[in-house]
Amino acid sequence: MEGRYQEAAGVWEEADGLIIVKRTRLRSPDAFAGTVLHELSHALSGAPDVSFAFEEQLTQELGRVVARRLTQAVEHNELTRQSTDSRGRSPMASLPPRLGCWR
Numbered sequence: 001m002e003g004r005y006q007e008a009a010g011v012w013e014e015a016d017g018l019i020i021v022k023r024t025r026l027r028s029p030d031a032f033a034g035t036v037l038h039e040l041s042h043a044l045s046g047a048p049d050v051s052f053a054f055e056e057q058l059t060q061e062l063g064r065v066v067a068r069r070l071t072q073a074v075e076h077n078e079l080t081r082q083s084t085d086s087r088g089r090s091p092m093a094s095l096p097p098r099l100g101c102w103r
Contacts, residue, residue: 010035012042019043037061 009031010021019039025031038058042048045057072078 010039012039014043014046017043033065037065 008022009025010019012019019036021032021035021039025035041054041058041061044061045051045053047053047057
């Protein structure tokens with residue numbers, strides 16, 4: 001697969017039980033957190049990249065993180081269409097009025 005190699009941002013070292021994150025990922029909280037969640041999903045699923053088991057675990061971990069933040073937002077009344085950020089923009093304005101689910 002010539003031209004498709006990309007250096008890893010993080011690695012799950014199963015033998016040592018360690019997640020190792022590339023130092024440059026520490027520059028951004030989002031990049032660091034994303035890398036840790038990615039590698040944690042490898043650790044919990046035992047699955048490699050591009051596998052259903054890995055994708056399912058990653059989805060579960062992301063769901064847990066977002067659910068915690070949503071719970072905090074609800075507890076602090078941050079999820080109203082009337083609330084605005086420091087620039088006067090509503091963080092909820094771009095969302096649809098209702099969210100749907102598949103069965």
